[in-house]
Amino acid sequence: PFSAAMPQNQISQAYPPQEWRLVSRQTNLSCDPTMHTYLPLSPPPHHSISLAARTPIRSALARACKPHHSSSLAARTPRSRFASALALVAFATPVSMALGFSGTASAEFSLAPTPSTFFKPRVSPLPAPSKDPSADTTHSVWRPDLDVFAASDKVNRPQQGGVLFVGSSTIRMWPNLAQDFRQQPIIINRGFGGSTLAACNFFATELVLQYRPSQVLIYAGENDLTIGRSPQDVMQSFIHLSEQVRAELPEARIAFISIKPSPSRKHLLMAMQQTNRLIEGYLEKLPNSQYIDTHYPMLGSNGKPRDDLFLADMLHMNETGYALWQEIIAPYLGNKGGGVSVALSSPVR
Numbered sequence: 001p002f003s004a005a006m007p008q009n010q011i012s013q014a015y016p017p018q019e020w021r022l023v024s025r026q027t028n029l030s031c032d033p034t035m036h037t038y039l040p041l042s043p044p045p046h047h048s049i050s051l052a053a054r055t056p057i058r059s060a061l062a063r064a065c066k067p068h069h070s071s072s073l074a075a076r077t078p079r080s081r082f083a084s085a086l087a088l089v090a091f092a093t094p095v096s097m098a099l100g101f102s103g104t105a106s107a108e109f110s111l112a113p114t115p116s117t118f119f120k121p122r123v124s125p126l127p128a129p130s131k132d133p134s135a136d137t138t139h140s141v142w143r144p145d146l147d148v149f150a151a152s153d154k155v156n157r158p159q160q161g162g163v164l165f166v167g168s169s170t171i172r173m174w175p176n177l178a179q180d181f182r183q184q185p186i187i188i189n190r191g192f193g194g195s196t197l198a199a200c201n202f203f204a205t206e207l208v209l210q211y212r213p214s215q216v217l218i219y220a221g222e223n224d225l226t227i228g229r230s231p232q233d234v235m236q237s238f239i240h241l242s243e244q245v246r247a248e249l250p251e252a253r254i255a256f257i258s259i260k261p262s263p264s265r266k267h268l269l270m271a272m273q274q275t276n277r278l279i280e281g282y283l284e285k286l287p288n289s290q291y292i293d294t295h296y297p298m299l300g301s302n303g304k305p306r307d308d309l310f311l312a313d314m315l316h317m318n319e320t321g322y323a324l325w326q327e328i329i330a331p332y333l334g335n336k337g338g339g340v341s342v343a344l345s346s347p348v349r
Helices: 008-014 057-064 078-098 139-155 197-202 222-226 231-248 263-284 319-332
Strands: 020-024 029-032 037-040 051-054 109-113 163-167 187-191 215-219 253-257 289-292
Touching: 139 197, 163 197, 197 231, 215 231, 222 231, 222 263, 231 253, 231 263, 253 263, 253 319, 263 289, 289 319
Parallel strands: 163 187, 163 215, 215 253, 253 289
Antiparallel strands: 020 051, 020 109, 029 037
């Protein structure tokens, strides 16, 4: 905290002399004329006398810094001697504190402030954690997508009791979603690109509840992890979304399509798998729910994501990828599948 260039009045204001305690057992200092500092040579003997008297800082430093080789300092001006004293304080204070010396410690020489004058770093208080990770201010970015859904509903509003898919671009870009599940009379696609599970939760009324579906299949969470949310955050968003659906539509079946292993995001593979396990564990205790494992069937025999299932961006799926999803998801739709999660071609975990 000290600087040899600090004016004396600033030192006095920052460190009142009456708040300093000089502790010295042996004046055994050497002078370094190059660095203009005084360094302790050796630890004091155990029988040395301890001096712990409150003294003004300048007189304390004058006594402590009395040089052994006075001839080398004879030509020093008062200003240079004061600068040397400040340098000693700058050295002695952090050293004595780092070594754990107290006001009456057995250090050879230390200048330590009394506890009332220790500097305490300013630490900004951490914001209180949000109970709902979807409580952010980024929702407006998806308002145009919701406006498109609203305009489509005015022309051809889906009937109630259908099977509704909601989630990110993986759902939005499914080219033949209704055709792939044509056994179901009503298929509703409410995927919107770049969306997060937190956003699906925030817009639950507009995306899900207003259509009163008999089954809700949710694919989201991958983008949440990409922007830095933790697996626990993603799970909390899913829990909040599930609670909204269950409160408004108690008979609706809830299904979660596991986060796929996109090759472009393979650095998040562990986080994806942890998120999937958390949500799977939650759904095991939630009645009338399903966990649909698409993650492991999309891994190769080497445990890495299969590139042949994705477009050139290695993020979105190609026709082969969607064909695999259609094969996995179809048994879970309608009155089939119950509440048991069984992934086709999935390795034993």
